Amino acid sequence: MLAFDRPAALALLVLVPGLPLLARFLRGRGLSLPFPLDSGGSLFAVGVPLFPRFLRAARALALALGFAACVAAAAGPALVTRRVVYLGRGNEVVFVLDVSPSMAASDVPPSRIEAAKAIIGQFIAARRNETVGLVAFGQEAALICPPTLDYAALSSRLASIKSGIFGDGTAIGAGIATAVAHEARSTAPEKFAVLLTDGENNAGAIDPATAADAARRYGITLSVIGVGTRGDVPFDYVDPATGERRTGTYKSGFDQGQLERLALEGGGQYYAAENKAALASAFDSLSEKSASLSRSRTLSSEKPLVAQVMLLAFAALAAARIFGLLGGGGRP
Amino acid sequence: MSFLHPGLLALAVLAPLELLVARLRLGPLRASVEALSGPRNRGRASRIFTTASTCGSVSGALFIVFAALSLAGPSWGSRGSTAERSGLEAVFVLDVSRSMLAADVPPSRLEAAKALIRGLIHGDGLRGTSGSASFALVAVKGDGILLSPMTEDVDALDGALDYADPETMTAPGTDLERGLQAGLEAFSRTSAADRVLVLLSDGGELSGSIMDEVQALRQIHVRFAAVGFGGSVPAPVPGPDGSPLLMPSGLPVQSALESTRMRDLASAVGGRYLDGSDAGTSASLAAELAEARRGGTKVEIESVDRSGFAAFLALVFLVAALVADMLSTSGAAWKARREAEGGGAS
Numbered sequence: 001m002l003a004f005d006r007p008a009a010l011a012l013l014v015l016v017p018g019l020p021l022l023a024r025f026l027r028g029r030g031l032s033l034p035f036p037l038d039s040g041g042s043l044f045a046v047g048v049p050l051f052p053r054f055l056r057a058a059r060a061l062a063l064a065l066g067f068a069a070c071v072a073a074a075a076g077p078a079l080v081t082r083r084v085v086y087l088g089r090g091n092e093v094v095f096v097l098d099v100s101p102s103m104a105a106s107d108v109p110p111s112r113i114e115a116a117k118a119i120i121g122q123f124i125a126a127r128r129n130e131t132v133g134l135v136a137f138g139q140e141a142a143l144i145c146p147p148t149l150d151y152a153a154l155s156s157r158l159a160s161i162k163s164g165i166f167g168d169g170t171a172i173g174a175g176i177a178t179a180v181a182h183e184a185r186s187t188a189p190e191k192f193a194v195l196l197t198d199g200e201n202n203a204g205a206i207d208p209a210t211a212a213d214a215a216r217r218y219g220i221t222l223s224v225i226g227v228g229t230r231g232d233v234p235f236d237y238v239d240p241a242t243g244e245r246r247t248g249t250y251k252s253g254f255d256q257g258q259l260e261r262l263a264l265e266g267g268g269q270y271y272a273a274e275n276k277a278a279l280a281s282a283f284d285s286l287s288e289k290s291a292s293l294s295r296s297r298t299l300s301s302e303k304p305l306v307a308q309v310m311l312l313a314f315a316a317l318a319a320a321r322i323f324g325l326l327g328g329g330g331r332p
Numbered sequence: 333m334s335f336l337h338p339g340l341l342a343l344a345v346l347a348p349l350e351l352l353v354a355r356l357r358l359g360p361l362r363a364s365v366e367a368l369s370g371p372r373n374r375g376r377a378s379r380i381f382t383t384a385s386t387c388g389s390v391s392g393a394l395f396i397v398f399a400a401l402s403l404a405g406p407s408w409g410s411r412g413s414t415a416e417r418s419g420l421e422a423v424f425v426l427d428v429s430r431s432m433l434a435a436d437v438p439p440s441r442l443e444a445a446k447a448l449i450r451g452l453i454h455g456d457g458l459r460g461t462s463g464s465a466s467f468a469l470v471a472v473k474g475d476g477i478l479l480s481p482m483t484e485d486v487d488a489l490d491g492a493l494d495y496a497d498p499e500t501m502t503a504p505g506t507d508l509e510r511g512l513q514a515g516l517e518a519f520s521r522t523s524a525a526d527r528v529l530v531l532l533s534d535g536g537e538l539s540g541s542i543m544d545e546v547q548a549l550r551q552i553h554v555r556f557a558a559v560g561f562g563g564s565v566p567a568p569v570p571g572p573d574g575s576p577l578l579m580p581s582g583l584p585v586q587s588a589l590e591s592t593r594m595r596d597l598a599s600a601v602g603g604r605y606l607d608g609s610d611a612g613t614s615a616s617l618a619a620e621l622a623e624a625r626r627g628g629t630k631v632e633i634e635s636v637d638r639s640g641f642a643a644f645l646a647l648v649f650l651v652a653a654l655v656a657d658m659l660s661t662s663g664a665a666w667k668a669r670r671e672a673e674g675g676g677a678s
Contacts, residue, residue, distance in 0.1 A: 074647040084522060131483070186484055304640070307337070309643075314399050
């Protein structure tokens, strides 16, 4: 929003059309005062050389623009922006995303992993004051983004994730443990870890139940989303290490009981997401639970535009001066 | 008084040029006015013309001076405003250019800078103060990239520090402007935290005007500290294989700390310059971070931008120049005509 420090100064803008009108009024009464803002007659007057008349008109136009810009600059223009800031620390959510090759299955279109990434992206877009982080796991687990309010950085790192980047395996315990390690010292009032997986724990040295127990001990609520359907599911996967493409069907199945026990152990809830609608519904529920309540206030900040407007005035008046020297009238 | 864009003050040199042009045009124009006025009023018309024209020239020149002043962004005096702050957000902008591998600060400038950051995020300095403390890490070389977003997770930041070296990015040089730009973007938009930006470098170049970043840092009340690493005596810069980097002439590439540029930058932002090899630097920075972390209502002092005031004076002289121009070109002739018609205007 544009605002002025001294809006009263804008009243001088009336001189831009006012002076030429006064000049015409006086001219009609036989008085001739060549007001600088007046072009001195029509550009297309018959019998008068075009170039001098063009210069006069151009000078008057540049002068009017320069004068108006100078008035606007003197009025102190500024761009005012408002933003909401939160005075308290929001809650914290860390997603623990399975990136094993089976997440390339397309029973949840376009694929389990892309559907999960899309819904996490929507979740991030709806956050205001909650720190969100991301852990990915396959054969190994790694922190992709620490819990942060920098949603742009998080989204960019989320976008870079592909199935298979951490090998052919599902180290659920290592994934949860990584999230716990990075949330343990957080000062967030409430901490959540959300595991998204389509498989059974078959890699890593950490037992998922032990990791879920650790989560609870550090005050982290662990929820679990089982992604995908069971049975034969279409599969299209490009191995990021070798570039080899594998397509066909894959016999999908996971131990729902184990995942439900994990959620129970972690103090959270289990959601079965066999399709996109179920996945969205699970996230709606998580979104509601993880939303923070904290005091906020609106801050206004001003970015002065005086220099930019004065630059326009300076350029226009310099042009007017040059037109004047070329034969279009006097100063400036 | 300080200026945001001091280079634009150079536009004021157009003022004497304007006076010179006006002086050169005065003679021929005055002759025309005298010819139009007739023998009886020649002297008076000439005086009116000369006076108005001179006033117009001087006003025009003063307009240029104040317009240039306004463009340069002058500020003087200060005013305080209160703001409720909660917690700390600190961004470390770490120079990872090859010159930071020079070993004049053992084991190297870069490792000394990393040790300083690690000491600050893990050390005792921040203990005993309440409120959250988040940190971000930006690596700067020929560009600025975010290595770790703003986070309370100091282990993640520590891990990101491991990857901060000259191979992090290919862009050569040290573009401090890009680093500050990336550093500014690392601050959260929705946080009411007190903000600190620490630049750790041995100096560098500016790709353009750094003043936009300086203005932005001032506007959002960022506490700024520039920490210089390196000695005043040029030290050899190691190449990728550890042997001294050589110029095409065969001479070794050497680098010394460019503290003047960093001091100037710190001064422009209203921050301070610290020597990285000084034993007290870490404690001083830790104290600043701890102070920033303490929440509550704080008084923030900012210098007052006076470009609007200069623009107002420019407008006054512009109006004066326009009025003088009007009078000088026709006032004398008008007066002469009124007198010839017996109007008796004086």
